[in-house]
Amino acid sequence: MLVTSKELTVPARAQGYAVGAFNAVNMESAQAIFRAAEETRSPFIIQITQTTLAYTDPEELFALIAALGKKATVPFAIHLDHGRSFEVCMRFLRLGVTSLMIDGSLQEDGKSPRTYEENVDITRRVVAAAQAMGVTVEGEIGRLGQITSEEERADAAEHLTRPEEAVQFLKDVGVDMLALAIGTTHGLFAGRPHIAHDRLQQIAAKIPIPLVMHGGTGVPDEDVRKAVSLGIAKINIDTQIRVAFYDAAIEQVHRVEKEFDETDAAGGVRKYDVRKILAPTREAMSRAVIDRMTVFGSAGKA
Numbered sequence: 294m295l296v297t298s299k300e301l302t303v304p305a306r307a308q309g310y311a312v313g314a315f316n317a318v319n320m321e322s323a324q325a326i327f328r329a330a331e332e333t334r335s336p337f338i339i340q341i342t343q344t345t346l347a348y349t350d351p352e353e354l355f356a357l358i359a360a361l362g363k364k365a366t367v368p369f370a371i372h373l374d375h376g377r378s379f380e381v382c383m384r385f386l387r388l389g390v391t392s393l394m395i396d397g398s399l400q401e402d403g404k405s406p407r408t409y410e411e412n413v414d415i416t417r418r419v420v421a422a423a424q425a426m427g428v429t430v431e432g433e434i435g436r437l438g439q440i441t442s443e444e445e446r447a448d449a450a451e452h453l454t455r456p457e458e459a460v461q462f463l464k465d466v467g468v469d470m471l472a473l474a475i476g477t478t479h480g481l482f483a484g485r486p487h488i489a490h491d492r493l494q495q496i497a498a499k500i501p502i503p504l505v506m507h508g509g510t511g512v513p514d515e516d517v518r519k520a521v522s523l524g525i526a527k528i529n530i531d532t533q534i535r536v537a538f539y540d541a542a543i544e545q546v547h548r549v550e551k552e553f554d555e556t557d558a559a560g561g562v563r564k565y566d567v568r569k570i571l572a573p574t575r576e577a578m579s580r581a582v583i584d585r586m587t588v589f590g591s592a593g594k595a
C-alpha cells in the first residue's frame with residue numbers, strides 16, 4: 294500500500310482530516326508507527342529526517358521500512374523530512390521515497406535562514422527532479438518559531454508565513470504540499486503555544502494544496518482540530534514519540550535495576566536482554582502515535 298503523500302493529503306484536505314507524519318530512527322520506532330496505523334486503520338506518512346544520516350545509513354533504515362511496508366494493509370508514504378540540500382534529496386529519491394521535503398527556508402546548517410530567492414532556487418531544482426519521478430514535494434515558506442499571545446493578537450510575528458508570500462512562492466516553485474510557520478516550534482513549547490489561526494485561514498483561502506504543520510508535538514488538541522478544519526492536511530510529529538520512548542525506557546531501567554538488586558541479594562545470576570528494555574518503549578511509542586492519529590481524524594480512513 295505504498296503511495297505518494299499527495300495521494301494521502303489531497304483527500305485529507307478535501308475531507309477535513311490530517312495525515313500524521315511520524316519520524317522513525319530505528320527498527321522499534323518504525324514498527325511502532327506501522328502497528329499504530331494497522332490498529333487504527335489509518336493512512337500515514339513515515340519519515341526519515343536528514344539528521345538521521347549521522348546515526349545510521351539511510352539505506353539500512355529504508356530497507357527496514359520497505360520490509361515493514363510489504364506487510365502493511367493501510368496506505369502509507371515514505372518521506373524525507375527536512376531535506377536541506379539538493380544532493381541529499383537526490384540520494385533519498387534514488388532510495389525510493391515517495392515523498393520528500395526540501396526545506397529551503399534554512400541553509401544546510403539548519404539554522405541560518407535562506408533568502409526568498411535562494412529558497413525558490415533550490416526548491417525549484419528539487420521539484421523538477423522529484424516530480425519527474427512522480428514523487429511528492431513539500432516546500433516551506435516562513436520560519437518556524439513560537440509566538441506570544443500579544444504577537445498573535447497584533448499579528449506581528451515577523452517569522453510567520455505571509456499569505457501573499459505563500460501565493461507567490463507556490464507560483465514560483467510548484468510544490469505539492471506547503472509547510473507554514475503559524476506559531477509552532479520544533480520540540481517542546483516553552484509555555485502555552487499560540488497558533489496563528491487567523492493567519493492560517495487567510496493562507497488557506499488562497500492556497501488549495503495540502504498545508505503542513507511542523508512542530509506538532511505539544512499543540513493542544515483543540516488547536517490541532519481547528520488548524521485541520523482550516524486546511525492543515527499533514528502534521529509532523531517527532532518529539533512526542535521521543536518522549537514516549539524516554540519515559541518507557543527510564544521506567545523499565547528502574548524496574549530492571551530493582552530486579553537485579555533482588556537477584557544479587559539472593560546470590561542469583563543476572564539475566565541481560567536488550568529486548569526487555571526496548572519492547573516496552575516500542576509499545577509506548579505506538580500508543581503515542583495512536584493518540585495522534587485519533588486526534589488528527591485519520592483513524593478509520595484507510
Ligand code: G3H
Nearest residue numbers: 480507508510529531532
Ligand atoms: O519535521 C518534524 C517535525 O516538525 C516534528 O516536530 O518534534 O515538535 O514534533 P516535533
Ligand code: ZN
Nearest residue numbers: 479507508529
Ligand atoms: Zn519539522
